[in-house]
Each structure stands twice: as C-alpha cells, then as structure tokens.
Amino acid sequence: MIKSIILAAGKGTRMKSDLPKVLHTIFDKPLVGYVIDAVNNTGVIDENFIIVGHQAEKVEEYVNSNYSNSKCLLQTPQLGTGHAVSMAIPYLKDFTGEIIILCGDTPLITTETLLDFIKFHKDKNSDITVMSAIFDNPTNYGRIIRNSDNSVNSIVEEKDATETQKAVKEINAGIYCINWDKVQAAFSELKNNNAQGEYYLTDIIKWGNEKNLSVNAYILSDNTEIYGINSRANLAEASKILNTRTINKHLNNGVTIIDPSTTWISPETEIGSDTTIYPSCYINGKNKIGSHCKIGPFAHLRGDVTLEDYVKIGNFVEVKKTTIKSHTNACHLTYLGDSEIGANVNIGAGTITANYNPLTKVKSKTIIKDNVKIGSNSVLVAPVTIEEGANVGAVGVITKNIPAWALAITRAPLRILSDWVKNHN
Ligand code: UD1
Numbered sequence: 257m258i259k260s261i262i263l264a265a266g267k268g269t270r271m272k273s274d275l276p277k278v279l280h281t282i283f284d285k286p287l288v289g290y291v292i293d294a295v296n297n298t299g300v301i302d303e304n305f306i307i308v309g310h311q312a313e314k315v316e317e318y319v320n321s322n323y324s325n326s327k328c329l330l331q332t333p334q335l336g337t338g339h340a341v342s343m344a345i346p347y348l349k350d351f352t353g354e355i356i357i358l359c360g361d362t363p364l365i366t367t368e369t370l371l372d373f374i375k376f377h378k379d380k381n382s383d384i385t386v387m388s389a390i391f392d393n394p395t396n397y398g399r400i401i402r403n404s405d406n407s408v409n410s411i412v413e414e415k416d417a418t419e420t421q422k423a424v425k426e427i428n429a430g431i432y433c434i435n436w437d438k439v440q441a442a443f444s445e446l447k448n449n450n451a452q453g454e455y456y457l458t459d460i461i462k463w464g465n466e467k468n469l470s471v472n473a474y475i476l477s478d479n480t481e482i483y484g485i486n487s488r489a490n491l492a493e494a495s496k497i498l499n500t501r502t503i504n505k506h507l508n509n510g511v512t513i514i515d516p517s518t519t520w521i522s523p524e525t526e527i528g529s530d531t532t533i534y535p536s537c538y539i540n541g542k543n544k545i546g547s548h549c550k551i552g553p554f555a556h557l558r559g560d561v562t563l564e565d566y567v568k569i570g571n572f573v574e575v576k577k578t579t580i581k582s583h584t585n586a587c588h589l590t591y592l593g594d595s596e597i598g599a600n601v602n603i604g605a606g607t608i609t610a611n612y613n614p615l616t617k618v619k620s621k622t623i624i625k626d627n628v629k630i631g632s633n634s635v636l637v638a639p640v641t642i643e644e645g646a647n648v649g650a651v652g653v654i655t656k657n658i659p660a661w662a663l664a665i666t667r668a669p670l671r672i673l674s675d676w677v678k679n680h681n
Pocket residue numbers: 263264265266267307308331333334335336337338339340359360361396397398399411413427428429430455456457458484
C-alpha cells in the first residue's frame with residue numbers, strides 16, 4: 257500500500273482568520289478533509305501523515321476525530337516544503353513503497369486524477385513523478401524546466417527563476433509520487449541556499465537526476481483540480497468550482513437543475529434521475545435524494561437527509577437528519593429535524609418539529625407514520641410519534657403520541673360574536 261504526506265503547516269496569512277487555513281470549509285467540510293478524502297477514496301493509500309505547524313492543535317483535533325488512518329506530525333519551525341516532508345522520516349524508517357505528497361490547501365484534487373497519476377508513475381517505472389500543469393499565467397508557481405530531449409531537469413521557484421525560466425508555462429502543481437526507498441536520502445541532503453532560505457521539496461527533482469533515478473512529470477488535464485486556497489476570494493472561487501462540478505455530474509445523470517447559478521449542492525449528495533431542483537436551493541452535507549422528487553425553490557437541506565422517490569420539499573422548507581418515504585409532501589414554510597416520516601404523508605404549511613429543548617439541550621425525534629396528515633401551522637413537540645393515518649388539525653400543538661387513525665385537535669373552538677364590531681364603534 258501507498259502512504260501519503262499532506263503538507264499543512266503553513267500559516268495562511270492572507271485568510272486574515274483565527275482559524276488555520278486548512279480548517280476553512282467548503283460545504284462545512286475543512287479543506288484538509290477534502291484532500292484526505294480524495295486520498296482515502298483511491299483505496300490504494302492506507303496511511304496519511306499530515307504535517308501541521310500553525311495552530312497545530314486545532315488541525316490535529318479535526319484530523320484525529322475524523323480520520324483514524326491519519327496522523328499529524330508537528331513541524332516547528334517551518335523551514336520549507338522539503339523540511340516538512342522530512343518530519344515523516346522517523347515514521348517511515350522501514351517503509352519501502354510509494355509515497356504521495358500533496359498540499360492541504362488544494363481541496364479540488366480528485367480521486368480519479370490521483371489514481372491516474374499513480375498509474376502513470378507505475379507505468380513509467382518512475383522513481384519521482386511530479387504533477388505539472390500548463391498555465392497561461394504561471395506567476396508564483398515553480399516552473400518545470402525540461403532538457404532539450406523533453407525529460408524533466410528540475411523545478412525552479414519563481415523567486416529563483418531567470419527571465420527565460422519565468423517564461424515557462426509548465427508549472428509544478430505541488431503533488432508528487434516518490435519511491436521512498438530510493439528517494440528518502442534526498443531529504444537529508446537538501447540545501448537552503450535559495451532566494452527564500454528554505455529547504456525546497458522541489459529540489460528532489462534535480463537530486464533524482466543526479467542519482468540517475470527515473471524522474472517524470474504527469475501533465476494534469478483539468479487545471480481547476482490544483483486550485484490553491486490563499487484568500488477568502490480563493491475560497492469562494494473554489495466553492496463555486498466544486499459546485500459547478502457537482503451540478504454538471506447531476507445534470508449528466510438526468511437531474512433537472514433549473515438554475516445552476518443559484519443552486520448549491522454538496523458533493524456528498526446523491527440525487528436520482530428525473531428529480532427537479534428549483535432555483536435558490538442550498539443542499540449541504542451528506543444526503544440521498546430519490547428519483548422524481550421536487551426540491552425548492554428556496555429549500556434548505558442541512559445534511560443526513562434521505563428522501564425516497566416522489567417526495568416534494570417546497571419553498572422555505574428546512575430539513576436535517578430526516579428520512580422521508582415516497583410520495584410525501586412538505587411544500588411550504590416548514591422545519592423538519594431529527595424526524596422519520598412515512599409514505600403518503602402531507603405536512604401542512606408552517607409545520608415545525610420542535611426537536612430541541614433549550615433547557616436540557618437535548619434533541620429528540622419526531623416519528624410520523626404512513627398516510628398521516630399534519631394540519632398547517634402545527635408544532636410537533638419531540639419526542640413524539642404520530643401513528644399511521646392519524647390527522648392533526650391545523651395549529652395543533654402535539655405533545656403526546658397520537659394513535660393510528662385518530663384526529664388530534666388542540667385549537668380553541670371558533671367563536672363568532674354577531675355584530676361585535678358594530679357594537680364596539
Ligand atoms: C510550492 C512549490 C511550487 C509549486 C507550488 C504549488 C516548493 C518549494 N514550491 O510553492 O513549486 O508550484 O507549491 O502550489 O515546494 N508547508 C509546510 N511547511 C513548510 C512550508 C510549507 O507544511 O515549511 C506547506 C504549506 O502549508 C502548503 C504547502 O506546504 O500547504 C506549499 O507551501 P507554500 O508555501 O504554499 O509553497 P508555494 O510557495 O506555493
């Protein structure tokens with residue numbers, strides 16, 4: 257199995273934030289989480305070393321509580337990308353396989369590309385493979401310098417580059433695959449005699465050539481995959497790129513998305529064909545939406561939502577941690593949280609599941625069985641169960657379980673006082 261090293265010790269000054277850069281989120285998932293997931297989903301990488309430095313404890317807490325196969329290693333002070341990788345040496349003493357090196361602030365890299373990259377490395381019998389990309393504006397990136405026979409010679413950083421080198425449009429994407437057995441010696445030989453006084457990881461390319469190793473570059477086809485986050489503007493742009501990618505996938509799979517420009521769908525949401533997503537929906541977290549559903553306009557799915565086929569979630573409806581069976585409608589102005597809702601249920605406009613008790617801070621479940629009708633403006637105070645076929649009259653405040661096929665009414669009877677208005681003028 258392959259192992260990965262993910263560099264995430266940098267400060268991220270331009271984020272102007274109390275949070276370390278790699279904990280900034282897209283769809284509530286930290287950037288470094290995207291990189292770890294892309295790596296783990298290859299199925300060929302069994303252990304990740306995350307190099308942490310700036311606000312290390314916070315990054316470590318996130319990684320430890322979400323990824324059992326990932327270990328954070330502290331790099332302090334941060335003396336460069338080559339120095340960062342060397343933090344893993346004590347943990348890889350007896351390891352002889354392949355190591356993939358990535359950055360924690362490039363969340364858009366895909367599992368497919370990583371697999372293709374690894375395949376390229378193996379097919380070429382390569383010892384050091386660097387991922388490169390062709391950029392019209394290569395400013396600030398390391399440039400890939402090739403020999404006259406097109407083989408890779410070295411990587412030169414912008415700050416160390418000559419004018420001729422700066423004109424090169426092939427850049428270092430910052431992702432590498434190395435044969436650890438052959439390349440680990442490089443890390444004790446790196447020098448910091450460069451413009452930034454850092455130990456550059458990129459110098460392993462030249463080192464490899466000096467040792468007659470096989471050094472290659474894999475040219476990336478979709479440059480957005482290595483989009484790096486350095487600022488809030490970058491974060492917004494990366495979110496948009498990821499969203500567009502997700503929306504295109506659903507469009508190709510037979511989902512109608514009326515206005516992709518106002519629709520947000522997290523990458524971990526599955527949607528069945530012939531479902532329509534109306535404009536201005538925000539679908540966050542992990543969800544499973546069936547076929548022939550109608551969502552929105554202006555719906556908010558907050559994660560852990562499962563909708564079977566033919567479910568309607570209408571305007572200003574918020575749903576979280578809820579399962580809804582087929583042919584159930586919640587069409588207007590509703591909150592459904594921590595709920596299990598059956599088939600053929602009608603949730604009237606303005607219905608709220610009161611799932612949270614702010615005094616005890618406990619969240620409880622609402623269970624609504626098949627064929628139930630909930631009248632408009634009802635409050636279902638959880639924990640509560642509405643058994644099969646029961647009806648709740650409009651403005652019901654339901655604090656007890658309702659038996660099957662019963663009608664529950666809690667509102668005061670209507671009184672009509674004849675001529676009351678006339679008599680009071
Ligand atoms: C690096 C590459 C450059 C490449 C670019 C791609 C080097 C010397 N240069 O430049 O060729 O085009 O990435 O984005 O590698 N980090 C640490 N510890 C350190 C220094 C950095 O963990 O001591 C981490 C950072 O948090 C970041 C990553 O390494 O995630 C890259 O570092 P950064 O300073 O952004 O390098 P670049 O100058 O962008």
